[in-house]
Amino acid sequence: MASLASPLRVCRGILKELRAIQGPSYKQSLAYAYVMDQYRKNKVTGERYCRAQQEAHHASHTYLCLLASTRNHLALHNLYHGKGERSPEEVAGLVGLRLPTQPGGKGWEK
Amino acid sequence: MFRSIVRLGNALSLNKVCPRRHQRCALKYSTAAAERKKFYEDVSISQGEGGLFEINLDRRKLKTPGGKLFTVPNEALAIAVATEWDAQRETLKFYTMHMTTLCNTALDNPTQRDKDQMINAALKFLETDTVCYRVDEPHALVELQKNEWDPVLHWIENRYNITIGSSSSILGPEIPEATKDTFRQHLNSYNFWSLTGLEYVITQLKSVVLSLGMIDRHLSVEQAVLLSRLEEEYQIRRWGNVEWAHDYDMYELRARTAAGALFVQLSSESSTVKRKLLQD
Numbered sequence: 001m002a003s004l005a006s007p008l009r010v011c012r013g014i015l016k017e018l019r020a021i022q023g024p025s026y027k028q029s030l031a032y033a034y035v036m037d038q039y040r041k042n043k044v045t046g047e048r049y050c051r052a053q054q055e056a057h058h059a060s061h062t063y064l065c066l067l068a069s070t071r072n073h074l075a076l077h078n079l080y081h082g083k084g085e086r087s088p089e090e091v092a093g094l095v096g097l098r099l100p101t102q103p104g105g106k107g108w109e110k
Numbered sequence: 111m112f113r114s115i116v117r118l119g120n121a122l123s124l125n126k127v128c129p130r131r132h133q134r135c136a137l138k139y140s141t142a143a144a145e146r147k148k149f150y151e152d153v154s155i156s157q158g159e160g161g162l163f164e165i166n167l168d169r170r171k172l173k174t175p176g177g178k179l180f181t182v183p184n185e186a187l188a189i190a191v192a193t194e195w196d197a198q199r200e201t202l203k204f205y206t207m208h209m210t211t212l213c214n215t216a217l218d219n220p221t222q223r224d225k226d227q228m229i230n231a232a233l234k235f236l237e238t239d240t241v242c243y244r245v246d247e248p249h250a251l252v253e254l255q256k257n258e259w260d261p262v263l264h265w266i267e268n269r270y271n272i273t274i275g276s277s278s279s280i281l282g283p284e285i286p287e288a289t290k291d292t293f294r295q296h297l298n299s300y301n302f303w304s305l306t307g308l309e310y311v312i313t314q315l316k317s318v319v320l321s322l323g324m325i326d327r328h329l330s331v332e333q334a335v336l337l338s339r340l341e342e343e344y345q346i347r348r349w350g351n352v353e354w355a356h357d358y359d360m361y362e363l364r365a366r367t368a369a370g371a372l373f374v375q376l377s378s379e380s381s382t383v384k385r386k387l388l389q390d
Contacts, residue, residue: 021197030155031193034186058327059375063190065331066368070197070206073361080354 010060011039017067035060146202153196155188163188167195176218183303187213187376208369216306216377225305229297232309232318236274236285236293240317240338244278251344258337265328266319270296274319293318300378307373314366324371331368335360 005013014035018026026032042056092099150167158164162181165172165188172180172195182188187209194207204211223231241259245251259276267273272289300308311321315338324334336343339360346356 018193021193029193029196030189034189054327055375058330059372062331062368062372062375065364066208066372069361069364069368070208073358073365074203074206076354076358076361080358 005061007039007057007060010057010064011035013064014060014067017064017071020071021067035063148198148200148202150195153192155185155192165192165195174214174217176214176220178217180213180217182213184376187373190372190376206365208366209373212307212310212369212373215310216303225298225302228305228309229294232297232305232312233290233293235312235316236290236318238282238316239274239319240315241319242274242276242283244276245341246278251341254344255340258340262319262323262329262337266323269326269328300374303377304374307370307377311367311370311374314363314370324367325374331364331371335364335367339363 015026015032018029018032018035022029038056038060042053086094089099150170152166152168154166155163156166158179158181160181162183163185164179164181174180180191182191190209191207191213194210197206241262244255244259263274263276270292272286272292274285274289275283277283297305297308308321308325311324312318315321315324315334317338320329320334320337323329324331329337342356351357
């Protein structure tokens with residue numbers, strides 16, 4: 001199985017996603033503070049195979065996948081499935097007709 | 111003007127009434143509206159009693175659809191949920207807020223299930239596990255399944271000391287009772303929240319083997335999703351990709367699986383920071 005991307009790339013990916021979500025002020029967000037804090041805490045470890053570091057790396061990769069795929073899913077949804085139904089005027093206009101107008105309102109309308 | 115009312119399946123019924131601004135924003139399961147306007151500006155978290163974290167939208171506390179106060183056991187989960195709410199623009203799109211949905215399910219437990227029922231439901235997937243179901247033809251697909259799925263099966267057999275075969279018959283493989291007991295014991299060691307997340311992931315990937323492989327950090331989310339959709343990927347490579355169906359499904363599956371995996375990991379970890387003094 002291919003190994004995960006390096007922690008630096010994952011970190012930069014997460015920051016890019018946060019910037020896409022929040023705009024220019026992403027550095028003040030809670031998620032930014034937490035992610036940077038976690039990265040700093042887990043950077044230095046004495047053992048060669050540190051389980052907490054592996055867990056943190058996997059968790060960060062998972063979070064990056066979550067942010068990226070929700071963004072892509074939402075983009076695809078808006079692109080292909082977001083239009084909704086046409087209004088009755090547009091539907092009539094498709095075949096070249098217009099809806100009738102009744103100046104006094106229909107019987108049940110007030 | 112007569113406005114058409116959109117029906118979205120039998121679970122949700124859309125009431126075309128302007129959303130009323132309650133003092134407490136309680137959303138009910140039965141009358142969930144598909145679109146709500148964003149009614150807050152800031153999202154923040156706070157720590158309540160018992161060390162549980164709560165989410166504040168402006169100054170109102172977030173509540174679950176069942177009416178309970180929305181509390182999470184640790185800060186990381188709270189921040190993930192807060193980021194989801196913060197990511198909404200103008201309208202609230204609940205189908206993108208996977209962590210919130212998982213937390214709501216774990217808190218409310220609307221189907222009133224206990225741990226044993228959930229473990230049984232999860233183990234039922236073992237009998238029809240994706241990784242164990244092979245085809246006989248076309249030959250390229252058989253090879254692909256053997257190359258991609260067999261290593262995962264070997265890994266899980268070694269890790270848990272069990273045997274699961276793969277079969278190409280319509281009934282599926284015979285899973286010995288010892289295997290099921292081992293898994294049952296393993297699943298019992300997770301707490302209720304983690305089990306909710308784990309069962310969600312198993313339902314999404316349609317495979318116990320792949321879900322455990324991902325939770326145990328043997329597979330990444332993208333790899334697990336790829337293996338779960340192996341036959342679809344094979345057909346896509348053969349016949350071409352349809353973006354509005356294939357990519358859409360893939361991203362949705364990735365998002366849900368990633369949310370479930372993160373949920374399990376955050377619910378079952380307890381981190382302590384041990385500072386070692388550098389001795390010089």
